[in-house]
Amino acid sequence: MKKTNKKFNSTCCDIQGALFLPDQIQQAFLGKNKRQSIDDYKILPGLTLKEECSRAFRIAQASWDRFKDTLTRTDLSEADRLSRTKEWGRIFFNSVLGYTIQSQTIIECDERQYPVAFLVSNLPVTVVSAPAGLDDARPELTVIGGSQSKKSAFTLVQDLLNADTRYKWGFAFNGTAVRLVRDAMSLTRPGYLEFNLQEILANDDYAEFLHLWMALHASRAELIDGNTAWDLWIKEGEEAGQPAREALRGSITEALLTFGQGFIAHPENEALRKALSDGSLSAKDYTHELLRLMYRFLFVFCLEERNLINIKDDSKKNQAATARYLSGYALHRFRDQSLKSYFRNRYSDAWESVKIVFQGLDNGEPLLALPALGGLFASDECPHLKDTRLSNVVFFNAMKLMRWATINGTYTAIDYKNLGTEELGSIYESLLELVPVADPQRREFSFLNNTVGSSERKKTGSYYTPDSLVQNLIKTALDPVIEKRLSDNPSDPQEALLSLRVIDPACGSGHFLLAAARRIAEQLAKVRSLDGIVTPQSYRNALREVIQHCIYGVDMNPLAVELARMALWLEGFAENKPLSFLDHHLKVGNSLVGVMNLKTLKLGIPKEAYKASGNDIKAICTAISKRNNAALKSLQKLASEETLDLFVDTRQDQLLSLLETMPSSTLDDEKKKAKAYQKYLNTVSDDRMKKACDLLIGAFMCRKTEETQDLVPTSEILWRVIEDSENLLGGCVIFCGRLVQG
Known part of the structure; x- marks a missing residue:
C-alpha cells in the first residue's frame, strides 16, 4: 500500500499553525491546486507560465542585487533603511508578483489607526527594515488609539486583519522575508506562510522562487465568487482532512x-x-x-x-x-x-x-x-x-x-x-x-x-458541541464580561482577568472550556506584554495560569472529564513546567442535581420525594410519606422557633482558597496541591451539612422497595443529622452518600 508522509519539500518556506496543510502548499508548488491554470495566472498570450516566472525571477534578482547592501551598510540611518526596504517591497509585489500598489499609510478602524507601508491589490502590507525580524517590536508600528504598545510587522497586520472586516489577507515584509497572513481570532498557534527571500535570491535558487511565485502571485488574491485562491486551498485542505x-x-x-x-x-x-x-x-x-x-x-x-x-x-x-x-x-x-x-x-x-x-x-x-x-x-x-x-x-x-x-x-x-x-x-x-x-x-x-x-x-447527555456554536458562545457570553472586567479594573488588568470564573456544567471533552481559556489567555498575555508582542511561550504561560485559576467543568461521564483534563493539559502546556493539578476544577457529577441553598434543609424533605416512579412500590411510598409528613410538622416548628442550627464548616472554604494561592512551578508544588485537596475532601466527607444534603437528594433517588425501604431517609433523619445526632443512622447516611456520588 502506498504511503504519504506529507513531507514538505521546500527549504525556504515555513508553514506555521493550521493556516495551510503542508500537502496543500506542496500541491500549489506543483500547480495542482484549484485556480492554477495558465489562464488563472493571467499569463499574456504568447508566453508560457515558465517564461513568465523566469522573467519575474530575473527582475527579482536584479532588484535584490541593488537592495542587499542595505543589510550591511553602516552609514545608513534607520529611516534610510526603511525607505530602501519599502522601495524593494514595492518592486517585489508589483513587478515580480504582479500586484497593484496603492499608496496608503494609515488604515482607520474602530477609532484606531493602523500604520501600514502600502496596499497591494487591496491587501495591507506592513514593513520593517532588516535586520529587524517580522516578530520584532518596532516603535514606528504603534497603533494610534490602541494600547500604545509597539507592534511587530506580523502582529500589526494580524491585529488589523482581525479588527477590520474589509481585509482578510495581508503581508508582513522586511526585505529578507515575506509572510502571508490571514485573519484569525486566536493566538493559540499563529498561522502564516513565509518565504525566505534572502536565501532564495542570494543562492539564485530558481526552484524555490518558482514555489514562491506559484503560491503568492497576485492572481491568488483575486476575489471570484467571494473567495481568493488561498481560501479555496484552505477549503480543499479541510475537505481533504x-x-x-x-x-x-x-x-x-x-x-x-x-x-x-x-x-x-x-x-x-x-x-x-x-x-x-x-x-x-x-x-x-x-x-x-x-x-x-x-x-x-x-x-x-x-x-x-x-x-x-x-x-x-x-x-x-x-x-x-x-x-x-x-x-x-x-x-x-x-x-x-x-x-x-x-x-x-x-x-x-x-x-x-x-x-x-x-x-x-x-x-x-x-x-x-x-x-x-x-x-x-x-x-x-x-x-x-x-x-x-x-x-x-x-x-x-x-x-x-x-x-x-x-x-x-x-x-x-x-x-x-x-x-x-x-x-x-x-x-x-x-x-x-x-x-x-x-x-x-x-x-x-x-x-x-x-x-x-x-x-x-444519550443517558449521560454526552454530545460533541460544534465549533461554530462554541465560538458564538464565546463572542456573546464571555467577550462582554472580559471587556467589562478590563474597563472596571484599569490599574490591575491581570488580576481582573485571573479572577474570572468560567464553568461549563456539561463540559464533555472541554471544547467550550478550551475556547474560553484561550480567549482569556490571549487578553492576559497582551496586558502582560510591555512591547505589545505576545510570544508563543508567553501565551502558553498565560494559558496555563488561566486554566489553573479560571476554568471549571462538570460532567456525568468520567471518560469525558478525563478527556477534558487531557485537552486542557495539552493546550496549557508550558515549557519546563509540570502539568497542573486540576482535580478540584474538573468534577464528575450531575450539575442539575443538588442543594443550591442550605436554607432549604430547614424545610425538610418535600413530599414529592416519595412519589412512586419506575419500579417503586406504591404502598411503600405511601407509608414512608406518612412518616415524613409527621416529621415535617415537628421540623417546621423547630425552624419557626429558630432552634435548628445550620452549622457550616468554614474550614472547607479556607482549604479551597489555599489551593488557589499555592505555587505551581514545580512537580513538588503540584503534589502539595493534591495533598491539600485530599485534606479538603476528608473534611467534606465528615461534614454534617454535606451528609444532610446527601439525604435530601437521596430521598428522591432511592428506590422505594421492600429491600430498600429502611434506607429511604425522611425529614426526621435529616433533622437528626443536622443536630449531629446521627450516630445510630450510619447505614442510611452512608447509603445516600454513595447513591448521590454515583
Whole structure:
C-alpha cells in the first residue's frame, strides 16, 4: 500500500499553525491546486507560465542585487533603511508578483489607526527594515488609539486583519522575508506562510522562487465568487482532512482494543489477569487505564511534533541529552517503523522504551532532557499497566493505527502538530461509546456493539458541541464580561482577568472550556506584554495560569472529564513546567442535581420525594410519606422557633482558597496541591451539612422497595443529622452518600 508522509519539500518556506496543510502548499508548488491554470495566472498570450516566472525571477534578482547592501551598510540611518526596504517591497509585489500598489499609510478602524507601508491589490502590507525580524517590536508600528504598545510587522497586520472586516489577507515584509497572513481570532498557534527571500535570491535558487511565485502571485488574491485562491486551498485542505479525521476516530478505538487485548494475552502479564479475575480490577477501570495510556501517546505525539517535549537548555549536557532522546527514544520513530514488518516480532523492546519515556515524564529524566510533568504520567494513573509486557507485534499494530489513516488505499500520516479540538471531539465521541468486556481466563478483551454505547451516551447527555456554536458562545457570553472586567479594573488588568470564573456544567471533552481559556489567555498575555508582542511561550504561560485559576467543568461521564483534563493539559502546556493539578476544577457529577441553598434543609424533605416512579412500590411510598409528613410538622416548628442550627464548616472554604494561592512551578508544588485537596475532601466527607444534603437528594433517588425501604431517609433523619445526632443512622447516611456520588 502506498504511503504519504506529507513531507514538505521546500527549504525556504515555513508553514506555521493550521493556516495551510503542508500537502496543500506542496500541491500549489506543483500547480495542482484549484485556480492554477495558465489562464488563472493571467499569463499574456504568447508566453508560457515558465517564461513568465523566469522573467519575474530575473527582475527579482536584479532588484535584490541593488537592495542587499542595505543589510550591511553602516552609514545608513534607520529611516534610510526603511525607505530602501519599502522601495524593494514595492518592486517585489508589483513587478515580480504582479500586484497593484496603492499608496496608503494609515488604515482607520474602530477609532484606531493602523500604520501600514502600502496596499497591494487591496491587501495591507506592513514593513520593517532588516535586520529587524517580522516578530520584532518596532516603535514606528504603534497603533494610534490602541494600547500604545509597539507592534511587530506580523502582529500589526494580524491585529488589523482581525479588527477590520474589509481585509482578510495581508503581508508582513522586511526585505529578507515575506509572510502571508490571514485573519484569525486566536493566538493559540499563529498561522502564516513565509518565504525566505534572502536565501532564495542570494543562492539564485530558481526552484524555490518558482514555489514562491506559484503560491503568492497576485492572481491568488483575486476575489471570484467571494473567495481568493488561498481560501479555496484552505477549503480543499479541510475537505481533504475530513476523511483523515473520520479514519482517526475509528482507528483510535481500534488501537485501544489492540492494546487491551495485547496486554491481557501476553503470557507474562499474569498479575493483570489475576486482578481482572478476582475483581480487584473491573473491565471498566481497566479501560480507564487504557484510555489514559492512549492520552499519554497523544500528548507525546503532539509535543514532539511541536518541538516542545525536551527541556530547553543551551548547555552541552542538555543538548547531548536531547540528541539522545531524539535518536533512540522519541515516539516519532515508531511512525515509519509501524509500516515495516521487520519490527513486528515477539520481543517487547519497543514498549519497554516507551515506559522509560513515560517514567521520565513523570519525575523528569535529565539524561533524555525530559521535564518532570507528573499528572497524566504519574505512576498511579496506570497502576496495572506500568509493569506489563507487550509484544512488538501488538505494539506496532497499535502504532500503525494511531499514526496513519488509510484513505483510498493510501496511508496518510496523522498531523499531530495541528491536532485541535475538532479532532479531540471526534475521538471523544467514539470513546464515549465503548462498553468493555474482559475475559481473563480466555485472555480476551472486546467492546459491545456501538448501539449499547450510544444508548449510554444519550443517558449521560454526552454530545460533541460544534465549533461554530462554541465560538458564538464565546463572542456573546464571555467577550462582554472580559471587556467589562478590563474597563472596571484599569490599574490591575491581570488580576481582573485571573479572577474570572468560567464553568461549563456539561463540559464533555472541554471544547467550550478550551475556547474560553484561550480567549482569556490571549487578553492576559497582551496586558502582560510591555512591547505589545505576545510570544508563543508567553501565551502558553498565560494559558496555563488561566486554566489553573479560571476554568471549571462538570460532567456525568468520567471518560469525558478525563478527556477534558487531557485537552486542557495539552493546550496549557508550558515549557519546563509540570502539568497542573486540576482535580478540584474538573468534577464528575450531575450539575442539575443538588442543594443550591442550605436554607432549604430547614424545610425538610418535600413530599414529592416519595412519589412512586419506575419500579417503586406504591404502598411503600405511601407509608414512608406518612412518616415524613409527621416529621415535617415537628421540623417546621423547630425552624419557626429558630432552634435548628445550620452549622457550616468554614474550614472547607479556607482549604479551597489555599489551593488557589499555592505555587505551581514545580512537580513538588503540584503534589502539595493534591495533598491539600485530599485534606479538603476528608473534611467534606465528615461534614454534617454535606451528609444532610446527601439525604435530601437521596430521598428522591432511592428506590422505594421492600429491600430498600429502611434506607429511604425522611425529614426526621435529616433533622437528626443536622443536630449531629446521627450516630445510630450510619447505614442510611452512608447509603445516600454513595447513591448521590454515583
